[in-house]
Amino acid sequence: MPKSTTAERILDAAQILFAIKGFAGTSLRHITSKAGVNLAAVNYHFGSKEKLMRAVFERTLTPFCDSLEKQLLSHGQSGGEPLTLEELFEIMVSTANNVYGDDSKEFSRFMRLMGLAYAQTQDELRGFLGARYGMVFRRFLVHVKLAAPEMPPKELFWRIHFALGAAVFTLASFGGLQEVLLNDYKMDVGLSDVVTRLVPFMAAGIRGEVEVE
Amino acid sequence: MPKSTTAERILDAAQILFAIKGFAGTSLRHITSKAGVNLAAVNYHFGSKEKLMRAVFERTLTPFCDSLEKQLLSHGQSGGEPLTLEELFEIMVSTANNVYGDDSKEFSRFMRLMGLAYAQTQDELRGFLGARYGMVFRRFLVHVKLAAPEMPPKELFWRIHFALGAAVFTLASFGGLQEVLLNDYKMDVGLSDVVTRLVPFMAAGIRGEVEVE
């Protein structure tokens, strides 16, 4: 017997299904069926499918962004020397780990949602996410700028997106890649293996010598 | 009066709409309406919506992969010293440019489709793409291995995916990022700017020192 509320059960089911099948590919009937609640409950508790999707993103992103912002602020006002790139990315990783646990499945789902959010173009979801969480991103960008002060801003802008793209993309498709590695290379790897490889890659890519400007 | 055939017009419209709205978010009626053909033409020429999507991917990916494979083969049997990482990625870039022209829009659409393909998990599309184009990817991987011989295979596997993730992700969302840059930073950048920054980033990330194994 589930102790969770109807709204929570809907959010849980929606988050899983959105991550697998995308937003348009997931119907309210799938969600309510998986959640074991009545179809009308979605519109009763959230108003519409669009608002449900926002709620899913909000529930997923808010704890992560709040925790990340708090850590960035504490390091920012300590007056000490700025954080290195590795430390910055490690903060992101540990924040994600603290918030979502080291549950590989859940973490991958979160990253898949991030990828979906990022991939949105025309939908109003992108605007919503930018307005809601753009501030944290800009604060993170300031820290990266401090960590790589010699880098031209334009170059840095793109390299950060390269690095985040590498992270989101790889972690979002982690499940699939894990399967490939096991079948083709007989290697069984965990999520933490990938993350520990990812941080040096991102740092090295950002720090790489500037060729032209 | 269009000289193109009905099947071609359907493929053109489907490619554009899939890239914008995703697969599930695009209806056959949208496609046929945009293509200016009858609704039943899709099932007549392609059999089903699923097969139409495969045809779109096939038409988009085949020229690129064929051309890429040809270049990799020619460099492989020349017997000279192996290609550098930069040269390898430049080959990918120039191949993409030759096949899709430097039309920024079309290139971005192609990358968006790549991102969609990559993001697929459970759908049979992933299996189809792996079976159809996995060979080219493995051949590319061999060249990367030659370019970074000191790198442990496991580490290399992940770094390649990091690099490809950075590329696909950034280029797929290029349109959106371009807008952000223009609005927030008053910078107007072209696709070629990003690509010339991307190649050094990928090379530097892959070449970075190995920390642990």
Added chain:
DNA sequence: CAGTGTTTTAAACGGATGTTTTAAACCTAC
């Protein structure tokens, strides 16, 4: 226990979806 506000339920709404059918139009070759 009655009453009231909240939540859940079943059913139906209009519309959109992928697919199929049947007939018309087209084109080519005899």
Added chain:
DNA sequence: GTAGGTTTAAAACATCCGTTTAAAACACTG
């Protein structure tokens, strides 16, 4: 020009979609 195969056309198919309704069940307060 007419027969036969190919392509298009309009319409209908059953099913699924997001949303709404109205009544039943529940939870709580007085």
